[in-house]
Amino acid sequence: xxxxxxxTPRGRPPKAASKTPSPAGIQLETKLQPTQxxxxxxxxxxxxxxxxxxxxMGFEQLTTNAICQRAGLTPxxxxxxxxxxxxxxxxxxxxxxxxxxxxxxxxxxxGGLLGETVEARLAQAxxxxxxxxxxxxxxxxxxxxxxxxxxVPILQRLxxxxxxxxxxxxxxxxxxxxxxxxxxxxxxxMRMMVELSYAATEMVVEEPxxxxxxxxxxxxxxxxxxLDSFD
Amino acid sequence: xxxxxxxTPRGRPPKAASKTPSPAGIQLETKLQPTQxxxxxxxxxxxxxxxxxxxxMGFEQLTTNAICQRAGLTPxxxxxxxxxxxxxxxxxxxxxxxxxxxxxxxxxxxGGLLGETVEARLAQAxxxxxxxxxxxxxxxxxxxxxxxxxxVPILQRLxxxxxxxxxxxxxxxxxxxxxxxxxxxxxxxMRMMVELSYAATEMVVEEPxxxxxxxxxxxxxxxxxxLDSFD
DNA sequence: TGTACATCAGTGAACGCGCGTTCACTGATGTAC
DNA sequence: TGTACATCAGTGAACGCGCGTTCACTGATGTAC
Numbered sequence: 001x002x003x004x005x006x007x008t009p010r011g012r013p014p015k016a017a018s019k020t021p022s023p024a025g026i027q028l029e030t031k032l033q034p035t036q037x038x039x040x041x042x043x044x045x046x047x048x049x050x051x052x053x054x055x056x057m058g059f060e061q062l063t064t065n066a067i068c069q070r071a072g073l074t075p076x077x078x079x080x081x082x083x084x085x086x087x088x089x090x091x092x093x094x095x096x097x098x099x100x101x102x103x104x105x106x107x108x109x110x111g112g113l114l115g116e117t118v119e120a121r122l123a124q125a126x127x128x129x130x131x132x133x134x135x136x137x138x139x140x141x142x143x144x145x146x147x148x149x150x151x152v153p154i155l156q157r158l159x160x161x162x163x164x165x166x167x168x169x170x171x172x173x174x175x176x177x178x179x180x181x182x183x184x185x186x187x188x189x190m191r192m193m194v195e196l197s198y199a200a201t202e203m204v205v206e207e208p209x210x211x212x213x214x215x216x217x218x219x220x221x222x223x224x225x226x227l228d229s230f231d
Numbered sequence: 232x233x234x235x236x237x238x239t240p241r242g243r244p245p246k247a248a249s250k251t252p253s254p255a256g257i258q259l260e261t262k263l264q265p266t267q268x269x270x271x272x273x274x275x276x277x278x279x280x281x282x283x284x285x286x287x288m289g290f291e292q293l294t295t296n297a298i299c300q301r302a303g304l305t306p307x308x309x310x311x312x313x314x315x316x317x318x319x320x321x322x323x324x325x326x327x328x329x330x331x332x333x334x335x336x337x338x339x340x341x342g343g344l345l346g347e348t349v350e351a352r353l354a355q356a357x358x359x360x361x362x363x364x365x366x367x368x369x370x371x372x373x374x375x376x377x378x379x380x381x382x383v384p385i386l387q388r389l390x391x392x393x394x395x396x397x398x399x400x401x402x403x404x405x406x407x408x409x410x411x412x413x414x415x416x417x418x419x420x421m422r423m424m425v426e427l428s429y430a431a432t433e434m435v436v437e438e439p440x441x442x443x444x445x446x447x448x449x450x451x452x453x454x455x456x457x458l459d460s461f462d
Numbered sequence: 463t464g465t466a467c468a469t470c471a472g473t474g475a476a477c478g479c480g481c482g483t484t485c486a487c488t489g490a491t492g493t494a495c
Numbered sequence: 496t497g498t499a500c501a502t503c504a505g506t507g508a509a510c511g512c513g514c515g516t517t518c519a520c521t522g523a524t525g526t527a528c
Contacts, residue, residue: 032503032504034503034504035502035503035504036503036504038503038504038505039503039504039505042504042505073505073506074505074506074507074508075506076504076505076506076507077504077505077506080503080504080505
């Protein structure tokens with residue numbers, strides 16, 4: 001009469017997306033996706049709480065028990081959805097990066113990269129940087145998520161994939177306008193700009209407000225001037 | 232007949248530099264400095280092993296027991312010199328950053344920043360970036376140290392202090408050459424350049440060799456062009 | 463140069479704590495009729 | 496619209512492991528005479 005069928009591993013509901021585990025053997029995928037509203041809330045509270053704690057004390061000090069305590073949950077509630085804290089960070093990272101990527105890709109599609117003059121490119125760059133910064137600021141965990149992704153080897157790939165995807169789109173958009181620049185150089189340049197704009201965003205998010213605008217302006221100016229060096 | 236005097240805390244030799252503990256109450260200073268050659272070796276082996284492990288598995292997975300095992304020591308030997316793993320990372324960070332700072336400051340003093348043309352500044356920038364990259368590459372832990380310092384809140388200050396000190400020296404050196412640029416803008420610009428050159432270094436260190444030189448060239452070109460925007 | 467003693471350096475073994483995780487269960491929600 | 500049942504969601508309590516850390520000790524090195 002038990003619902004357990006022969007080979008199903010105990011306590012591992014078959015609904016979960018069971019991707020191949022990471023090299024280190026750590027499961028990064030979430031388990032159940034919540035269906036009821038109450039469960040959806042729990043899922044979101046875990047993520048939001050983990051994000052805040054990440055900002056306050058870093059990934060290394062973040063524990064599942066502590067998340068539960070602060071979120072007002074018991075551990076089994078968390079483990080219903082996340083197999084471990086790496087999966088939580090992965091979900092936070094996926095969400096933050098895809099939110100950022102989305103507006104950046106829209107910006108590219110809207111011709112953001114293709115200003116004719118330095119001034120035009122500067123204005124465009126400042127606009128998109130502001131949006132990215134705003135998103136990062138509002139996101140629970142903010143810049144701490146990026147730092148954690150960098151520092152945890154099994155999660156580094158995530159950041160690289162997002163970065164390289166965006167860099168490739170930069171390349172595709174800009175390629176026709178600089179027909180005399182070698183592909184390799186142009187590709188490396190785009191990758192570098194994307195990576196450094198992440199670094200700049202993290203820097204701005206933690207900067208005193210007084211300097212944030214100047215900082216943003218200077219970074220964008222630097223990029224705008226740099227693009228002039230291609231032909 | 233015991234050597235213990237009234238108020239000395241047990242097992243805490245008075246030789247240690249007993250700075251004020253960090254906000255979180257975690258002691259970051261090393262305890263004893265080794266005097267004998269054998270002890271010096273132990274001290275260095277702990278650091279080198281911790282650096283390698285940091286690169287392989289990140290700070291979060293780094294444990295004192297694991298360091299000892301890999302280094303062929305027992306825990307009390309490690310605890311003789313380091314109160315905890317944060318102190319180990321701090322020492323690694325201090326060493327790496329001061330090695331980098333030293334050559335950068337020498338470069339500034341030698342006029343590295345003050346090339347008259349873009350070409351001259353580019354050549355100078357490439358030269359110093361190459362040296363910094365080489366140092367980082369050769370250092371046990373390499374770029375992983377920087378990432379760990381970023382991700383561990385109680386150690387962030389270290390990085391900022393080093394960065395801001397270098398940025399200030401940049402500012403002092405460059406100030407007379409751009410008399411019409413506002414102080415705040417110039418200071419923010421220098422801080423930004425230093426921070427982004429760290430990010431670039433970390434990127435290059437992990438880049439396939441094929442692209443490393445191009446990447447380095449592009450970053451330096453970008454900085455060189457950017458300096459032209461000041462007057 | 464040799465011996466005695468003080469100090470430095472490292473070991474073997476264990477500790478308590480809290481971390482990740484799970485078990486057997488209760489309560490809440492959805493659904494068939 | 497109400498009841499019975501299935502499923503979803505979360506709890507209370509505990510587990511084993513390994514982490515950071517320490518104790519009492521042995522062995523190595525340095526030094527005074």
